[in-house]
Amino acid sequence: MAVVIEMTARRRSPAPLLTRMHDRSPGLVDGLMGGALAAGLGLASFAVLVMLLWISSPYPDSGPGGAMHVAAALWLLAHGAELVRTDTLSGVPAPLGLRPLLLLALPVWLLHRAARDATDGGGGDEDDDFGEDTEAVASPPLVSPRIAWTGVVLGYLAVAAPAALYAAGGVLRPSWVWTGVCVPLVAVVAAGVGVWSAYGRPGRPLRRLLGLLPGGVRPLVLRPDGRPGVAARAAVSGAVVLLGGGALLVVASMVGHGAATQASLLRLTEGWSGRFAVLLLCAALVPNAAVWGAAYALGPGFALGAGHTVAPLASAPAPSLPPFPLLAAVPEAGKGAPVHWAAAVVPVVAAVVVGWTVATGAAAKERGGTKPGGARAAVWSAGRTARAAALASLLCAAVLAGLAAMSGGPMGSAVLSRFGPVWWQVAAATLAWLGLLAIPTAVGVRAWRCRSPRAEEPRIGKQRDEAAEGAQGRRRLRKHGRDRFTRTGVAGMAGVTGAAEGTGWAGGGEVRGRAGGDEAGGGVWDLGDPGVAWGTDNGGRTRPDASPADGTPSPHPSDPAPNAPRVPHEPGLRDQDRESDFGLFDFLPSDPAPEPYDAEAPPGRSCPPHAP
Known part of the structure; x- marks a missing residue:
């Protein structure tokens, strides 16, 4: 009995052992499992969609194996990898690099969620428990960001590599160079953003990335508290206006060419399943069309085949284009008309928005005063306001250039080797429009915001003094007993x-x-x-x-x-x-x-x- 008591007294509780095991390995293990699960869910989503279209098709060209190969190839295409089509009439493989930007949203969201959950250690699901201790909820994540990020990226690539090998046996074969660059890049960036979000989006990592910029430029891009600076907010506002204006141009052109758009949809396929597939493809290409519309409004336009450019001043689309609803909305060949030149309103509005946003940040405290207990912020000089507007124009041009490069690509060889806008032309046009209009707008609005309250000061001060004198006079009369x-x-x-x-x-x-x-x-x-x-x-x-x-x-x-x-x-x-x-x-x-x-x-x- 004494031995039993002694052994029982010396027995160690299993809780510390489990805690030490959980602290040593679960970060990497959870990251590997989360990354693999994200890749598997993405592949399964594409497989379900392709199989549904294959089953509903009245005349399928291949069996279930061919449909699964196509699903794996489309999953790689969503990451930006270029595919090679082998079943051509000439027998020469043709590249397929036009990536629907909407398909990229699913892999990015899955990677972001997996990295965030791996960093939190599952704590994100416990926030809904009202009985949990407040200190436990407010405690920082237990998993190191490097371990969680490494685990998610490795787990994702561990599934992506067999998927690429499997897709290589189908009709649409992935390009190994593009696959080896694009898939890891998407995994690294999306997982890094997920880990950064799990830690509360601190500003220190971004300040390290911006360490190469001059000291006077960094506060305009990123504030000390980690929030975007004035130039960054203005650049995002300008990019949103350009993309929204491009989408409106596409919608207006489709409405104007409604008969041609409907006829192209009816001629392309006959069954409802085929038309449904065409509509899904059009929906996936809507972000691409918005970028192309923005490039058209900026002036360079976009290419519909090698040597065929569509722009406001002149349009020359390729004559051998297949019937497709989005292509039916392209303006007719010939010189531009005033209705086409009206697209220039989009960059003008974007430049005004950029300048106004910069001016609001330059003279933010002039009209609204200061917060209780805070000091009045100094108004920026005209030179600093102009530099902020120029930096915002440069950042907006970089964003539009990246989107233009991602939205285009080849659809085949020869004439079909070039589709979409040219990224450097879009960047130059964006910088020219915003630089010429946003900088004067920012300086002018800043001067207006600084002068208008000062002009009102004398009148307001005079009224205040008259009211004070009247109150003193009445008090004086009451004091002497002669109030009226x-x-x-x-x-x-x-x-x-x-x-x-x-x-x-x-x-x-x-x-x-x-x-x-x-x-x-x-x-x-x-x-x-x-x-x-x-x-x-x-x-x-x-x-x-x-x-x-x-x-x-x-x-x-x-x-x-x-x-x-x-x-x-x-x-x-x-x-x-x-x-x-x-x-x-x-x-x-x-x-x-x-x-x-x-x-x-x-x-x-x-x-x-x-x-x-």
Whole structure:
């Protein structure tokens, strides 16, 4: 029994052993499994789509094995690899390098998700547990980024290599050079972005990549907190406008050539399955068409075969093009018309957007002020604003050049060896448009944003000073007991009537009293002791005589009557007095017409009694 107790006491809990094993190898193992799973899911998706089209086809050219070879070849084509078609009429293999950009989205998303999950160690699924400890959720990932990234890339390539070997036995054979470059490049970049996202998108890795740039340029591309700088945001905005404008041009051209587009779809295939496949291919080529439309709007246009360029100034499409819905929307051959030249609106709008974005960043704090506890940011100089706009134009040109290179490619040999825009021509045209228009726009908008608030400052300051002087004057009058009431309307007219009956008009002057007359127990508006004679000062205002007949000082009209009961203060009247800055009779003429009650009473008739 003692031995059993001793062995039980010395037994080590299995939790630390499992923890050490989990800390040593699961990062690489999970990465390998995640990468392999991502590649397998991508291949399975393409295989399901191709098999569905093969089954629904009424006249399939090959068996299930041929369909699986085509699925593997399309999966490699989605990564950017070039294929070689062997079943040509001439017997000479023809290249196929036109890559549908939409097909690239699936492999990239799968790689990104696999790398992020491998870095988190499965912690991302535990965030939905409300009973989990807060410290565990906020803790950084346990897996090293290098281990997770290496595992995902190796696992993905471990599946891609057999898939390429399998696709080499079909009709569409992959080019080994393009396959060896494009597939690893996509895996490395997508997995790296996934690991970076798992760590909260820190800015340090990007700052290392931008270490070759000058010190004054790096903040324009990447801010110290890791967010994109002004030039980067402006470049992205310009690229989005160019691509969106290119897509709108394609849609407008297809609507204008609606009959030709429908006829090409009907002539290309007969069965519904074939037409469905054509529509899927058109959908996959929509991003390519947007890039081609942007190149057309910029001026260089795009090529539809060797020596046949489609541009706003002149179009010369190849005469032997197959019937295809997107190709049916190409403008007719010949010189451009004003409707074609109108496509230049797209780069103009993109340049204005780039310049406006840069100007907003250059004078961001001028109009909106500063945040609580923060200092006012200095407005950029005109030179720095121009440099930021030039850098944004350069970055936008680089983005459009890369997309143009990816969107084009050969469709065969001879005439079909060149399709799509030329990347360096697109880059030069983008830089020219944005450089000529974005830089002046940025400098002009920056100057406008800096000058407009200053022009409004004097008027606003004058109003503020006048309001302050008025408030001080009212406080001074209240302090000396000579505040004036400003209540108008029926009650004001009633006060005038009561005062006139008791004291009469002593001239055409302006009668002023105090809103506290009601509180003192007098008439509607108590203007003082009825027995006090009222005179007129030099300004035409009625005032009580300072020296009555008995020699005693006359009470001020604003002073309450002696022994008068006090009435609680009405905050509404006083609040209205504070907000108003005009007198009682500001809306009346300076010399009012005589009223019946202003005349003296005839002899033998008594005056109406006044309020005590």
